Amino acid sequence: MPLMAPGMGGSLYEVLRVEPTAMISEIKTVYRSLAKVYHHDLSSNGWDFTEIHNAYETLSDPKARAVYDMSLVSTRRQ
Template sequence: MAEVSTAVRRPKSLYEVLRVKETASVEEIKAGYRSMAKRFHPDVAPAAGGPDFLEIHRAYEMLSDPTARARYDLSIGRLGFRAAAPPRSRRWETDQCW
């Protein structure tokens, strides 16, 4: 009988680590993290949990922070327009408190 490995393969992106789409919402990223953490936490899977869990945790840290996620998206060649707010133009007339 062949053994089934539950180890995380070396993914191409942090999205693949959490097994979510690149368009995933913050809630979907959190759900992906929780799902993977339940499988690979060192208390649950001591043999394979350590390094895999650290990779999962690092992916969640990066993707759960909107600024870090936008930088990561740009670094992998994905436009991160949805994560970063467009710059707000300010006008002197509208910024005054009368």
């Protein structure tokens, strides 16, 4: 997946820079890495960490992720 700065739009998978097939353990590892780079307490890059956090919250919860994945399928059909 292409590297994107937070706030650049795209899917939650693109925000976290993981494939839709990523395991929860991979999502957690990537989230921690991104937190070290983008969290406002650790970085002065000016980007909002909220988008990364929200993506993690959704994709790390199996039920929320299933709902999100269904919304992607629905969007693609339209």
